[in-house]
Amino acid sequence: MLKSLRFGMMGFLLMCLAGNLSAQSGPRSYFMIGLGMQFDLAQLGGTITKDGLDSRNSSVSRDSSGNITGYPLQKAIYAENTLISLKRTTGGAVGAKTSGAMVGGNVNVGYEKEGVFGVPSLFWRINVNYTTKISGGETSSTIMGYKWLDQEWQYTAWTVPTYLGIKLYNAANDTAVYVGAGVNYFHGWWGVSGTINNPGLQTFAPGILGPGGSLISDAPNPGINKENVRFGAHGFGLNWLVGAQTKVTDRGHLFFELETILSAGMGVGGVASVGGASALAPWVAYPVVIGGQTYRVGYKIEI
Structure with missing residues (x-):
């Protein structure tokens, strides 16, 4: 991420140096709307697909007499690769339905004004972004048709990024590439x-499945029933973008851009089940990553 920031800032400086070459005919204002996609929401893809989450009831130790105390390894979240491995190992007796990391849909509206500080190629912008999960983040497993595991992840975020940027136009003044950077509220x-x-x-299957059994012995004890824990955060962060626009009507411009929102905080959530409290805690603190990289296409109209 820091490497991307360095490249973004270097590009911004280069575009500033090239700003005097712009063939801008005069400052313009735009209303804009865009649709985009964001991948690996909240940066939870690794947890969902390969890492999972160990239960806090996973410590094994010995007492003064050398006897084992505590609990064997237990899981609070099962990773999808574990379930797929169980499916292959058991010849399908353990079923697995996986969907991978969360993918988000993004709706963007904003206002943009050219001619900042009297320089036609400089612009400022303010946007409102809404992002929510549209696919991924759903995992379930069965044993001989009996569903024993069901996990679903959700994500929703609002961001309000502001930008100061620069555009470099072609000779006809109908196509531009641009970069910008700024701060956001999330x-x-x-x-x-x-x-x-x-x-x-x-x-x-007593003695075979669950704790102490030969299969899925790392299931949490007590079981987790209808858990629903959420972690929220808000604050301020950094953002930058690169993009291109081209004129398609007398006043309309089609644009494509890559926007990076860099923001995060610590969230605290309360669990809803006894098993959740045992596996995690009654109140759980976990990082909340808002934003990421959004690939967007949209339309600007001169106003």
Whole structure:
């Protein structure tokens, strides 16, 4: 991320140096609207697909007599690669339905004004972005058709980025490339809900499934039932973008851009189940990453 920031700032400086070459005919104002996609929401893709999350009931130690105390390894979140491995190992007796990291849809509206400080090629912009999950983040597993695990992740965020940037126009003044940087206000959350039915496993196949069994022995004990924990954060962060626009009507411009929102905070969420409190804590603190990189296409109209 820091490397991207360095390249973004270097590009911004180069564009500033090239600003005197602009063939701008006069400052303009735009109303803009865009649609975009953001991948790996909240940077939770690694947790969902390969890492999972260990239960706090996972410590094993020995007492003064050398006897094992505590709990064996238990999971609070099952990673998708673990479930896929179980499916392959058991010949499909353990089923796995996976969807990967969360992918978000982004709606963007804003106002842009050229001619900052009397320099036609400089512009300022303010936007409002709304991002929510549109796919991914859903994991479930069955044993001989019996669903014992169901996990679903969610994400929603609002950001209000502001920009100061520069445009470099072609000779006809109808196409431009631009860069900008600024600060943003952010407010958002991510959450995970679901069930890991450990009692059901033990009832389904005593001594084989669940804690102490030969299969899925790392299921949390007690089981997690209808958990729904959320972590939210708000504050201020940095942002930058690179883009291009081209005139398609007398007053309308089609644009494409890559926007990077860099913002995060610490969220605290309360659990909803006894199993969740045992596996995590009654109140859990977890980082909340808002933003990321959004790939966007949109339309600007001169006003």
